[in-house]
Amino acid sequence: xxxxxxxNSANHKKNNKDVKNLGPVCLNALVQNKKKLAFTLAEVxxxxxxxxxxxxxxxxxxxxxxxAKRLHTQFLKSYSTVQQVFKQMEADDVxxxxxxYPHGTFYLTFMNYLQGAFxxxxxxxxxxxxxxxxxxxxSTADKNAKPYKSLDGKSNVSGSWFDDGQIAxxxxxxxxxxxxxxxxxxxxxxxxxxxxxxxxxxxxxxxFTFQFVDGELKTMGDNGTNYTNMTSYCNSxxxxxxxxxxxxxxxxxxxxxxKDIIKEFK
Numbered sequence: 001x002x003x004x005x006x007x008n009s010a011n012h013k014k015n016n017k018d019v020k021n022l023g024p025v026c027l028n029a030l031v032q033n034k035k036k037l038a039f040t041l042a043e044v045x046x047x048x049x050x051x052x053x054x055x056x057x058x059x060x061x062x063x064x065x066x067x068a069k070r071l072h073t074q075f076l077k078s079y080s081t082v083q084q085v086f087k088q089m090e091a092d093d094v095x096x097x098x099x100x101y102p103h104g105t106f107y108l109t110f111m112n113y114l115q116g117a118f119x120x121x122x123x124x125x126x127x128x129x130x131x132x133x134x135x136x137x138x139s140t141a142d143k144n145a146k147p148y149k150s151l152d153g154k155s156n157v158s159g160s161w162f163d164d165g166q167i168a169x170x171x172x173x174x175x176x177x178x179x180x181x182x183x184x185x186x187x188x189x190x191x192x193x194x195x196x197x198x199x200x201x202x203x204x205x206x207x208f209t210f211q212f213v214d215g216e217l218k219t220m221g222d223n224g225t226n227y228t229n230m231t232s233y234c235n236s237x238x239x240x241x242x243x244x245x246x247x248x249x250x251x252x253x254x255x256x257x258x259k260d261i262i263k264e265f266k
Contacts, residue, residue, distance in 0.1 A: 032079025068258035071206060074193040075251050075258075078173055082189050082210055083217045085113045096212065098187050106187065107177040120166035122177070132168040134176065134196045148192075151204035151244030152236050161190060161209075168195070186226065187212040202214075203244025204234055205261055210248060221249025235260035236264055 015076045039047075080138060089096060089109070098106055104122030111117050120133035134148070147156040162176035169175065174192040190209040192201070209220040218225050225246075227233050235245040 056087050065144030065259065066263050067159065068262050069263075071193055071258045072251075072255065074171075075191075075208060077171075078191040078193060078208075079210065079217075079219070079252070081114075081169075081173075082175070082191070085110055086212055086217050088113050090215075096187070096215075099118075101179065106179045107167060107175075109166075110175075110177070111167050114167065114169065116170040118168040120168055120174075122165035123163035132172065132174055132197060133166055134162060134192070135173065148207055149200070150239075150241060151202055151247065152239055153202060153233065153245065154202075154239050155241040157203055157207075157244075158241075161188065169239070172198075188226075189217075189218070200265070202248045202265075203242075204251075205244075205265065206246030207244070208248040208251060209245055219248035219252045222252075224252045 086096065094109060095101075103111070107122060108119070111119060118132070147159070148162075149155065150157060161178050164179050165177040167175040167177075172195040176190040176192070178188040178190075179186075188209055188211050191203050191209060193206045193208070198206070203209075211218050211220050211225045213224055220226070221228055221230060221234065227242065227246050227247075230246055230250065232238060232240050233242050234244060234250055236243075247257075247261075256259075
């Protein structure tokens with residue numbers, strides 16, 4: 001029995017020694033495995049480069065899609081707002097004949113139907129030159145104000161399109177009126193979707209014109225409005241001074257209009 005005990009003790013010591021000898025071996029193996037699992041600097045740089053390329057390709061597209069969606073939403077909202085006011089005025093039996101209003105005063109009646117609206121004035125009454133109002137080329141215009149541009153950006157839009165009153169809405173939209181009797185008794189309402197202080201301030205990009213004619217509000221370019229020629233008046237390749245005036249009809253008809261226009265002028 002004692003011999004067996006002694007032998008077991010010896011074997012136990014030998015096993016302990018073997019285990020101790022295995023310690024450095026296991027540790028080295030673990031270190032080697034960790035080294036194999038780690039990325040080299042070159043691999044990290046290559047990965048970051050790939051991520052950068054993907055981001056460069058996708059982020060601009062995402063930003064443009066967001067801008068297009070926002071402009072399209074604001075366009076539909078503005079069109080609906082103006083349309084609802086005309087309908088309410090008609091329901092209240094308020095005159096919609098611009099010839100029954102002194103020059104530059106129709107917009108004041110229109111403004112009564114808008115909550116929290118700011119009166120920017122008109123050329124016939126007064127003009128507020130401070131933002132969010134537009135004061136270029138009025139009879140006593142702010143000479144430092146920048147004019148609205150045609151779609152191609154090469155021509156200034158005449159201030160006569162906007163000199164019968166302006167209304168700034170709470171959401172930043174700016175409504176600009178023209179209701180002179182020279183328009184054959186029609187009313188034009190132009191809408192700056194993101195306000196005058198936000199570029200690009202181009203007809204057909206963020207500035208659109210509607211016309212109240214024959215008892216209904218229409219997008220300029222629609223049948224019955226004063227301007228319907230899309231080739232001349234909504235074409236980035238032409239230099240007509242009214243280029244952009246009929247783009248409201250295109251924007252209403254196509255949900256991809258703003259995507260296309262942003263892509264073209266990026």
